[in-house]
Structures are given as C-alpha cells and as structure tokens.
Amino acid sequence: MNSSLLCQPLFAQVSRWQRLGDGLHNGRGRLEIAEFWPLLIVLALAAIAIAVIVKVRKRNDMTEHCDDPEKLFRELSQAHGLDRQSRKLLWKLADKSNLAQPGEVFLRPGIFQAELPVDLREQEAAYQALQQRLFS
C-alpha cells in the first residue's frame, strides 16, 4: 500500500521529464559561440581582477623573499610613513644622484644638502625637511 502512495506524485510530473535534455539533442541544432560572449567576458574580467589583486598583494607583501630594489624603497618609505609626495621626491633624488638602488637614499644624509643635484635645488626646503625626518 505504501509503494502505491509514493508513486502517485512522481507519475503526476511525468510530463516535465519528457522535456529534459531536449536542448542537447542533436536534433535541436548547434549552439552559437555568440551565446557565450557574456560569460567569457565576465570570466576574463574576474581573472584580471584576481591577477591585479594578487599582484598588488605581492607588491606590498614585505614578508616574501625577493631581490627587488624598488620594493625595498617602498618598504623603507612605508616604515618611515612617507606620503606619496615625499616618496616621489626621494625617488627623484635617488635617480638624479645616480644611486645603485633607490633605497640607498635612506642611508645617505649628504645628498640631501651639499650633494643635492642642481636641478633639485628648487625643492631644497622639502629635501631638508625630509632629511630631518630620515636622519635626525
């Protein structure tokens, strides 16, 4: 008696089952690639976003072993709490002073004053402030 009671609702939906798999049937015809474009674009954007996130995280992950002078510069700037403007000034100073790597600017108090490149003299005051911050 129990089996007959269970079978009744299932048999009641048999019309839906008959439609199952219709889209895959050879007889329905080929799928167009255009139908997948939106999906592909979404996937590509997601991949780019992930790659960007990974790269940014890697760029700022100072615990990872590497040999990257620019990253060292960022690490030092970060440690000293320098803003974008100050970093830019320091980077420019390192560049004009022909230092082997930008991070060396944090170890050379002399280049902020007497050895300050001529074309940076206009911002001498800003450099003096930076020197005060980094070396005194």
Add this chain to the structure above:
Amino acid sequence: MSSGLSTTYEILAASRNDAANGALLDALRSTDAEVYDGALRATIARRNKQGHLAVLGMWHRMSAKQRQYLQEGRGRMSGALRDAVLSEEEQLFENACEVVEHFKEFDLVSTLVTLAENQKHTHAEAATQLVHRLVQQLSEMVYGPRDYEDRRNPEALCRFVLESLERSVERFRTHNRSELIEAFVILGGPSSNMLRQIIDEPHHPCYLTVINTLTHSQCSGVVEFLLRSLNSEHAAINILNVISKRDDPKFVQKLLEVADDKLDAKVAKNLARIRTFEWLRQGERGFDNFEEQDQSRCIKLVAASGVKSDEFLDLLEVILRSGHTDARWAACDALAAIPGERGNNMILDAVHDADPMVQAAATRQIRDRHIPNAMAILLKQLDSPHEEVREATCEALAEFSFENFRTSFEGLHDDARRTTGALVKKVDSQAVPGLLSEMEDSSRKRRLRAVEMAEVMGLVPEVTDGMLELLEDEDHLVRAAAADALQFSPTSEVQEALRHATRDRSPAVQNAAKNSLEVFDEMALNDAGPAAAATGGQR
C-alpha cells in the same frame, strides 16, 4: 643614533628583500660614523655571507665597540668566517684568524687543521700557530677555572676539537707538523687513550714530539695530565722521567701541592719510583729559591720519593742552613727518619737555631738518635728561655717522670737520688701533685718515702701543706720525719706548727721539731728576712 636612521636599519636588518644587502654594503663605505655603525650592525644581523665577509674584511680597522657588534652576532657569521679562513686574500685571512682567536671559535679548528696540514699552502704556518693558540685557550677552559659567562660546554668543545687533532695525529707521517701533535697532547689530557698509547710506544712516529711537549708545555692540560698520571695505579716510567725533569715554576708549584694533603697510596708508590728531581739542584729554579711553604712541601715530597738519602740530606742541610723558618722546622722533622752521623750533626746544629720551634724540633730527637753527650745538651735545654724548647726537652726526658722516680727511689743511692730528683722536679710537672698524693697514702712506708723524696727533690716548700698534715700523723716516725723536713720551709705557719710539735707525745718528734726551729733561728741570725727564708727551701 637618530630615530629615523634607526628605523631604516631595523628594516634593513630584518627585511626579506636581498636588495637590502647591496644597500648595506654601500653604507659600509660611508665615512659618516653613525651611518657606518648602523650598517655594520645591520649587516651582521642579516644572514648574508657576502655582507659578513665584507665585515670581516674591515675587522682590522674596527674600534673595540664595533668589534663588540661582531661578538653579539658571531653565531650567524660562522659560514663567512670559514670562507675567510680559507681565503687567499691576505688581509681577510689575517682578520679571520684574529676573529677566530678573539672569539674562541673552536668550531673552526678542523678547518684550520686541514689548512695547517697542507704544507704547500701559504697560510699553513699561520693556521698551525692559530690551532696551537686555540688549543691552549681551550685547555685553560677545560682545566682552569670555569667562566660561566661563556655558556659553551668546554668538555663538549674539547671532544670535538680532539677528534680533529686525533685524525691529524694519524696523518702525522704525511704532514709532519709537530705543532699539531703538541696541540693534541695539550688537549688530550688524561682521558685520551691515543696519548697513553703513544707514550707506551717509543717507536711511534709522534713519540718524541709527545714527550717533548710533556716536558716543556706550560699548558694546564699537560700539567694536569702529568699530575693525574701520578695518581694512576702504575704510572708509565716515561711520564715519571718527565716529572723528574721539569723544573718550570708552574709545574713545580702544582707538583708540590700534591704534598699538601696526606699522600695517597698510589701517589706515594709512583713517587717512590722517581729517583731525582731537576729542582733539587740549587740555582734559579732550584729549591733554594722556593717560597717558604714550597720548601716545606718539597721536603715532604722528596721524603716520599725514591731520592737517595745522601741527596735528601744535602737538601735538608741546605734548608737547615739557609732555608725559611717553617722549612727548617720541617727539615728537622724529616731528619727523624734518617739515622746516622751526618743527620746527628745536623740536629746538633739545629739545636742552636735562631728559631725556638726549630730548636724544639731538634731537641726532641737528641735522645732517640743516641747522640753523645745528649744528657748535657738536654740539661742545658731545660733552662732555655723558650717554653717550646723546655717542653720539647721534657718530652725528650720523658723517662725522668715522678712515677719512675718513685718506683726506683729505694734502689738509688743518695747522690743519684739528689741528681735524679732535681731532674724530675724540672721535667715532670706532676711531681708536686704526686708527692702530695703519696703523703696521703695509707701506707706509712709510702708516707715516709714521700717526705724523703720531697727533701731530695728540693720540693719541701711546694708541699708544705702536706708536710703540716703529716705533723699530725698517727705514726710518730712520720711526724718526726715531717718535723725534720720542715726546716726547709721557714715560714711563720711552719714555725708555729713546729712549736706545737715540740710538745708532741713522742720525744723523737719533739727533738726533730726543736732541731728545725734551731735551724730557723740560725737563719734568722745570719740573714733575717723573707729572702733568706726563700732560699732555705732550696738547700
């Protein structure tokens, strides 16, 4: 250091970015002292061999404070130090050697030994010398007082270094570096089986070097090895020869300390096999230049050794003649075990020593050595102004006791009684109590003898109380003897007692008392006064 620069160096020291190495190397070229010091500390703190090598290359220019930074971070620098030791660059090698020695980097001994064994290498000689110095330092750490600031375990370091040196000993035929064998001997010490094996094998290629090192090395390890050998069941004869040949102060001092305590049976047995000591000869390193305490010790040590008695007597003679006071005293004591005329003469000389303790030590032996005319010397010594000498003389004349005198008194004739009695009076402090005790004896014979003994010994004034009691004795003979003897104690109390005795029931007692009172009267007439009375007892 400024807080800004300090932050920079904190980052550079801890950064996982290898670019920091380049930045620091650049900063190490800075002429700014603050920048340089910070770079130095940060470079040492990083695990970067290139940076460490650069630091080692600057060692010779560093101040004491900067060198201290290396001390703090030397654990991280062992790899660079090894590379620097093996470097062909002269300055770097020299610096590395200095650092290794300065910080006692014993881990590098195996590297240095390998370098030293390579005779073609330009740094082989320097490496050999460094191994030698390091081993000496380690030996002092192991056998000397422990420095608890250095947390390293000296025994573990010693085992590690010794392994390298033992392998080098095995390769001796190839490298022929005797200094490495010396280093092995210095460190090997008592625990090295290989060292013992070489000592027992005179044909071993390293034998001569080993013996030479044992004979000349001042290192604590070698000294300890030799002294511990003395404590072994049967020390090798080669070792005993080395001990007898060494006269360097450091070793001799330690050897003499062996004589401080009672000699162990094993030590005594091994010492007895030593026939001579180099320091027995007089001279700069001879016993005559030893400190006072060491001269005394050396007497004890030589006495226990197998040194011939003539040689020993030479030593004692010199010490008794010109040694320190304690040593002269010890020499006298040591002479007790050496009979013979030479020893007797030395004792007779010592009796007249300036020091009373030496005189006393010599006096004690005079009778036992059967020295002619001993009694005359002792009688003279009995009147010495020094108490120690008088006590020693009494010890030497111990048979002249009151007890012996009492038992033999009956057999002695009058003269012998007087001379012996006078001697007993001086020698035995128990004579007076003994006489008083005899006077109280129940035997009449003994009481009478006591009175007689007191007379011949001249002790009547000292035993007057006992005599006065005997005046009341039940026996009239005893009373009479006491009344007679009391003439030698002319005090008012005695006079009163004698006057009372003149009324005794016994005529013999009355007569004796009267005679004694007459003697008093004569004395009063001749020389009235207490001085005369005092001498009366001595007659």
